[in-house]
Amino acid sequence: MRASAAPPVLAVHHAQKRFGAVHALRDVSLEAHRGEVLALLGDNGAGKSTLVKCISGVHALDEGEILLDGEAASIHSPSAARRAGIETVYQDLALFDNLTPAQNFYCGREIAFPAWLPRGLRFLSGRAMDREAAAVLERLRVNLPRFDAPVALMSGGQRQAIAVARATVFARKVVILDEPTAALGVRESRRVLDLIAQLRAEGNAVVLITHNMEHVIELADRAVVLRQGRKVGELKPNRANQQELVGMIVGAEA
Amino acid sequence: MRERTNTASISPTGGPAVGGSAISLALRLLSIGPLLILILLAAVIRLLTPNFLKPANLGNIVAQTAVIAIVAAGQHLVILTRGIDLSVGASLALATVIGGLVFRVADSALLVTLAMLLTGLTVGAINGIVYVFGRLPHPFIVTLATLSICRGLALEFSIGHTTMRGMPDAITVLGESSSFGIPNSFFVVFGVAAIVLVMAKAMVWGRWIYAVGGAPEAALEMGIPVKAVLVSTYMISGLCAGIGAVVLAGRTAASSPLYGNLLELDTIAAVIIGGASFLGGRGHIGHALVGALMIGVIRNALNLLNVDVFFQMIAIGLIIVVAVQADVLRNHLEARARAREAASTP
Numbered sequence: 001m002r003a004s005a006a007p008p009v010l011a012v013h014h015a016q017k018r019f020g021a022v023h024a025l026r027d028v029s030l031e032a033h034r035g036e037v038l039a040l041l042g043d044n045g046a047g048k049s050t051l052v053k054c055i056s057g058v059h060a061l062d063e064g065e066i067l068l069d070g071e072a073a074s075i076h077s078p079s080a081a082r083r084a085g086i087e088t089v090y091q092d093l094a095l096f097d098n099l100t101p102a103q104n105f106y107c108g109r110e111i112a113f114p115a116w117l118p119r120g121l122r123f124l125s126g127r128a129m130d131r132e133a134a135a136v137l138e139r140l141r142v143n144l145p146r147f148d149a150p151v152a153l154m155s156g157g158q159r160q161a162i163a164v165a166r167a168t169v170f171a172r173k174v175v176i177l178d179e180p181t182a183a184l185g186v187r188e189s190r191r192v193l194d195l196i197a198q199l200r201a202e203g204n205a206v207v208l209i210t211h212n213m214e215h216v217i218e219l220a221d222r223a224v225v226l227r228q229g230r231k232v233g234e235l236k237p238n239r240a241n242q243q244e245l246v247g248m249i250v251g252a253e254a
Numbered sequence: 255m256r257e258r259t260n261t262a263s264i265s266p267t268g269g270p271a272v273g274g275s276a277i278s279l280a281l282r283l284l285s286i287g288p289l290l291i292l293i294l295l296a297a298v299i300r301l302l303t304p305n306f307l308k309p310a311n312l313g314n315i316v317a318q319t320a321v322i323a324i325v326a327a328g329q330h331l332v333i334l335t336r337g338i339d340l341s342v343g344a345s346l347a348l349a350t351v352i353g354g355l356v357f358r359v360a361d362s363a364l365l366v367t368l369a370m371l372l373t374g375l376t377v378g379a380i381n382g383i384v385y386v387f388g389r390l391p392h393p394f395i396v397t398l399a400t401l402s403i404c405r406g407l408a409l410e411f412s413i414g415h416t417t418m419r420g421m422p423d424a425i426t427v428l429g430e431s432s433s434f435g436i437p438n439s440f441f442v443v444f445g446v447a448a449i450v451l452v453m454a455k456a457m458v459w460g461r462w463i464y465a466v467g468g469a470p471e472a473a474l475e476m477g478i479p480v481k482a483v484l485v486s487t488y489m490i491s492g493l494c495a496g497i498g499a500v501v502l503a504g505r506t507a508a509s510s511p512l513y514g515n516l517l518e519l520d521t522i523a524a525v526i527i528g529g530a531s532f533l534g535g536r537g538h539i540g541h542a543l544v545g546a547l548m549i550g551v552i553r554n555a556l557n558l559l560n561v562d563v564f565f566q567m568i569a570i571g572l573i574i575v576v577a578v579q580a581d582v583l584r585n586h587l588e589a590r591a592r593a594r595e596a597a598s599t600p
Contacts, residue, residue: 079477094472096465098535107465108476110458120459120482145595152588155595 002152007070009205010032010055011172015064017050024050029088032174032205035093038198039237040209041249046115046226048209052176056082056088059182085172092164093110095151102133102152105166140165157188164201168199175199176207181215192220213242225250257596271501277591284584288544290531295548299555306558313437317505319550320439321498322520327450328494329521330542331487336534339488340397340451342495343517344404345377349499351408354418363424367465370503371496377404382485401518408511417510429504437503446497451539463487467534505558505562523570524549527577548573
């Protein structure tokens with residue numbers, strides 16, 4: 001098992017998924033490595049979301065397997081995926097508008113004591129959670145105007161940053177970002193892109209779904225293109241092959 | 255006017271202040287609004303009728319408000335989860351009747367109290383279990399059903415009696431008498447409020463309540479045991495109705511299937527008037543207490559002023575409209591603050 005270098009942190013082998021008559025994934029394989037941004041590209045209905053949902057435990061694969069650090073992982077629910085170290089930030093962000101950033105960070109995995117009580121009956125360590133969350137945001141250079149206000153009062157970019165930062169705290173292996181800049185303006189997108197670069201610099205494996213070619217060329221170390229459930233290409237995106245990439249996505253011959 | 259300047263000086267607590275201080279000031283004012291209105295209301299009523307602030311009358315208000323406040327403490331937890339509990343008044347009545355039946359068999363304050371608390375807890379558990387495991391879209395219907403069932407059972411069990419006289423001494427002392435010049439029921443309210451406060455604000459369970467009310471889908475995604483949280487919340491609401499039953503049965507030294515009529519509306523009104531959000535996820539026990547007190551004060555004042563009882567209902571209805579409007583205004587202001595935040599991002 002030590003033949004080559006470290007195995008990829010995430011590997012999908014020969015994934016197949018059908019929804020009734022729809023063949024959503026046809027023999028898709030891909031790998032993601034630490035310290036790398038992998039772009040997952042494709043037109044609407046190409047199978048990106050299905051693939052991501054299989055990796056994050058929302059759907060189960062019909063055939064094929066998912067390996068984490070070279071070992072087969074059984075990911076049968078979102079919480080199992082989370083326990084395995086895979087964090088996914090969907091477009092709805094799954095934030096609690098009525099809670100502060102730190103409360104959002106730890107919602108569902110609160111730091112609390114004493115350990116002998118059932119989880120729900122433990123007492124919150126509010127200060128510890130505030131401190132940890134502040135440290136993470138500082139490290140990721142996310143500036144929030146207020147730390148004690150509910151996230152309802154924060155902008156789209158700030159909310160996105162909070163959701164991404166929360167994912168990175170708990171993602172021991174992979175962070176999946178589903179169109180993180182789709183709802184944002186230019187300046188706010190900029191900050192989220194910087195944040196993604198920061199995640200990579202810290203050694204996370206980032207899987208990025210986006211429709212924005214500029215972002216792909218700027219950030220992605222590799223791009224995997226899906227079309228009609230098949231993997232139709234994999235390359236290192238740059239200015240020179242941008243047209244080729246777009247051609248793969250829409251299915252036109254280059 | 256003085257309150258205005260005070261709140262302005264408090265507002266930039268912790269961290270750099272947000273731009274748009276007018277909006278954040280307005281949000282602050284909205285959050286302490288109900289308390290200000292209560293104080294203002296008390297001052298106006300004092301001018302109209304000097305009897306209002308006499309200790310005996312204040313004791314009256316506390317005694318009359320206690321039941322609403324206790325049951326509203328449970329209702330506020332339910333509303334925090336985006337729910338509603340319509341059964342509290344009827345389950346309170348059923349609890350007093352079952353307590354009354356137990357009293358006929360055994361003159362034991364302990365047994366009677368336990369019977370009432372267990373009745374409330376059971377009704378709450380049924381509400382929660384049917385709501386969650388019946389996969390109902392909203393708790394309105396199931397708690398409406400238990401309202402009807404409990405009222406019917408209470409009438410059935412009390413065969414022909416609209417009141418069943420008699421309660422163990424300890425319970426009447428709790429409901430009726432005073433210690434250190436303060437009605438004992440006040441201490442019950444205080445105890446319930448303190449426990450609810452700790453559970454909601456200091457314990458993981460409370461954080462989950464806010465999470466479920468704030469974003470139910472996200473709560474599931476984040477691995478919060480949503481079903482257990484909901485069932486336990488309705489159980490606590492039922493338990494509060496049971497505690498209210500003990501206090502009311504004690505105050506009247508009787509039980510009745512007619513007790514708690516429209517109490518569900520009073521408690522919901524208290525929580526909303528107090529400033530909690532009907533949309534869930536926002537509010538605290540202080541809102542329930544201030545709202546309950548406001549209802550108690552208005553009823554008391556209109557009594558003192560010999561105003562027709564119908565006007566009490568109209569007045570409370572009007573205040574509910576204002577409170578809900580304030581909630582809408584708050585959401586609007588928050589959206590404005592969010593837009594401003596996005597525009598000012600460097």
